[in-house]
Amino acid sequence: QVELVEYGGRMVQTGGSLRLSCAASGRTSSSLTIAWFRQTPGKEREFVAAINWNGGDPYYGDSVKGRFTISRDIVDNTRFLQMNSLKSEDTGVYYCAGRGPFRAYRRSPDDYEYWGQGTQVTVSS
Secondary structure (H helix, E strand, O other), X not given: OXXXXXXXXXXEEXXXXXXXXXXXXXXXXXXXXXXXXXXXXXOOOEEEEEEEOOEEEEEEOOOOOOOEEXXXXXXXXXXXXXXXXXXXXXXXXXXXXXXXXXXXXXXXXXXXXXXXXXXXXXXXX
8 A cells, every 4th residue: 555645835935945745655655656736725736746756857837847846765765846936826735646656647636546645835925
């Protein structure tokens, strides 16, 4: 059984930075492609970033390109989302999602089997 747990959400001021963590556990968890999605009330989950199970180039949603960076720590089986130059529109619940094992990334949340509980990010002016 795969488990994903997110950490790091909090309130931050506009223009600030924040790093979210996604700790993965379970027999196949190291072979998952991991993505970050975010959601605000009344809206669908939005693709933020993803990194394939074998590393390689990361992928980003248009609204976060140049500001967010996804990375991974293979030893700890943890993925990170570094968020810089935060804007009020970045506010939302951020979810870590897993797809796989050994499956390439997709941008639709429907393609991910495993989900964390979510962590709240609030960007205030």
